[in-house]
Amino acid sequence: MTITIVGHGYVGLVSACVFADFGNKVWVIGHSPEKLQRLKNGDPIIYEPGLAEMLKKNLKAGRLIFTESYDEAVKESSVVFITVGTPPKKDGSADLIAVFHVAQNIAKNLGDKFTVVSCKSTVPVGTNLDVEKILNKNKSKKATIAVASCPEFLREGSAISDTVTPDRVVIGSNDKKAIEILLELHSTFPGKRVVTNLPSAELIKYASNSMLAVKISFANLISFYCEQTGADVEMVLDAVGMDKRIGRVFMYPGIGYGGSCFPKDVQALTDTGKNLAIDVSMLEAVEKINHHARKLFVDKVLKHVGGKTIAIWGLAFKPDTDDIRFAPSVYIIERLLKEGFSVKAYDAAAMSNVRKIISDPKLTLVDEPYLALAGADALLVLTEWNEFKELNVQNVKKLLNSPMLFDGRNMYDPEKMKTDGFTYFGIGRN
Ligand code: UGA
Numbered sequence: 475m476t477i478t479i480v481g482h483g484y485v486g487l488v489s490a491c492v493f494a495d496f497g498n499k500v501w502v503i504g505h506s507p508e509k510l511q512r513l514k515n516g517d518p519i520i521y522e523p524g525l526a527e528m529l530k531k532n533l534k535a536g537r538l539i540f541t542e543s544y545d546e547a548v549k550e551s552s553v554v555f556i557t558v559g560t561p562p563k564k565d566g567s568a569d570l571i572a573v574f575h576v577a578q579n580i581a582k583n584l585g586d587k588f589t590v591v592s593c594k595s596t597v598p599v600g601t602n603l604d605v606e607k608i609l610n611k612n613k614s615k616k617a618t619i620a621v622a623s624c625p626e627f628l629r630e631g632s633a634i635s636d637t638v639t640p641d642r643v644v645i646g647s648n649d650k651k652a653i654e655i656l657l658e659l660h661s662t663f664p665g666k667r668v669v670t671n672l673p674s675a676e677l678i679k680y681a682s683n684s685m686l687a688v689k690i691s692f693a694n695l696i697s698f699y700c701e702q703t704g705a706d707v708e709m710v711l712d713a714v715g716m717d718k719r720i721g722r723v724f725m726y727p728g729i730g731y732g733g734s735c736f737p738k739d740v741q742a743l744t745d746t747g748k749n750l751a752i753d754v755s756m757l758e759a760v761e762k763i764n765h766h767a768r769k770l771f772v773d774k775v776l777k778h779v780g781g782k783t784i785a786i787w788g789l790a791f792k793p794d795t796d797d798i799r800f801a802p803s804v805y806i807i808e809r810l811l812k813e814g815f816s817v818k819a820y821d822a823a824a825m826s827n828v829r830k831i832i833s834d835p836k837l838t839l840v841d842e843p844y845l846a847l848a849g850a851d852a853l854l855v856l857t858e859w860n861e862f863k864e865l866n867v868q869n870v871k872k873l874l875n876s877p878m879l880f881d882g883r884n885m886y887d888p889e890k891m892k893t894d895g896f897t898y899f900g901i902g903r904n
Pocket of ligand 1 (some may be wrong): 498519595626627628629630647665683686690723724725726727728729730731733734768791
């Protein structure tokens with residue numbers, strides 16, 4: 475099949491590479507000539523394990539074409555996916571300007587064959603119907619279209635495997651032919667098929683991300699109880715998760731969720747709920763607890779650390795990405811700098827992104843984890859990169875002014891840390 479993907483961020487580029495890898499011809503439309511040139515050269519721009527190889531392979535095979543122009547791409551395509559950003563506005567609602575702008579461009583370039591237009595960007599319930607109105611208003615008479623919602627569930631860091639082996643493929647449309655075409659396009663993908671109407675598909679994406687955020691905030695809420703009572707949050711959640719109705723996955727406490735999805739999607743669902751006069755206090759609590767988790771972590775550092783130099787390992791909002799959008803590390807560093815600390819930090823991928831937003835000279839970024847430790851009064855671990863899992867205890871103790879470790883992701887065993895001579899602070903593990 476020939477398809478077009480508008481946008482080449484995480485969802486757009488990964489989907490494009492995977493669809494191309496499965497034998498489809500994929501046009502990718504962008505608006506920055508510089509970025510398009512990099513993509514044509516095989517540089518994926520974003521950091522994602524395995525993506526560069528897949529991009530190069532499919533460029534070479536001629537199945538991936540990057541362009542600024544809608545003309546040829548849209549005319550030739552059976553399906554056009556919109557995968558542009560929907561960032562949060564100040565009031566928490568999703569900014570849909572880019573989606574609607576792209577819809578207009580698609581409409582003006584439709585050929586005379588039936589085309590399915592589908593938002594893969596996370597968009598509030600009702601957005602695809604607005605897209606349909608824009609398409610109908612701007613298209614030529616001979617063009618026939620149907621809209622569909624085809625949400626994507628990939629995670630940064632494991633985006634390719636998530637896309638290649640999804641748990642489910644959700645297709646929402648009020649048009650039978652659109653559903654048939656999308657089922658055919660996804661026929662090579664494993665996973666269950668969920669064929670439904672437009673609003674259900676749109677809501678499935680928000681409900682999924684919000685449910686995952688609920689699990690994380692619940693784990694963090696329990697960790698607050700543990701901190702005050704002497705209970706161990708990992709033991710508590712292990713036992714809770716043994717109940718098959720609950721499960722343990724995605725219920726790990728820490729310094730809270732970040733990234734470009736959960737913070738924005740919980741806020742957008744809250745906003746939609748308010749517009750519908752629904753009581754959204756549960757979603758508001760999820761966000762509040764998420765913020766409280768990182769605040770409490772810094773409070774603990776301020777209470778216990780004697781000196782004024784801090785070492786940080788991990789800046790990305792999660793391992794295997796360079797993304798720092800809504801990352802707890804940004805809040806933590808900014809607060810420490812405000813409190814007069816000097817910070818020396820290391821991350822395997824995200825340092826240049828942090829430097830773009832924090833220019834304070836009291837933040838030093840170093841090329842190796844152990845370089846951050848010399849002369850620091852405590853080590854804070856904020857992202858669970860694999861390279862931090864095995865601590866060189868002797869080196870860490872020798873380099874730090876005092877052997878104090880704040881573990882924002884519960885990576886280490888408190889008993890072992892104690893035996894190794896550390897003053898150790900985990901999350902909810904007294
Ligand atoms: C999330 C969803 O997991 C994807 O299914 C979805 O497609 C994506 O958003 C999206 O909407 O595009 P992502 O944000 O890439 O994916 O990363 P996650 O692995 O979900 O982690 C999000 C945050 O939650 C990270 O900061 C992570 O550290 C935190 N987290 C995760 C916890 O604090 N505890 C956990 O148990 C799990």
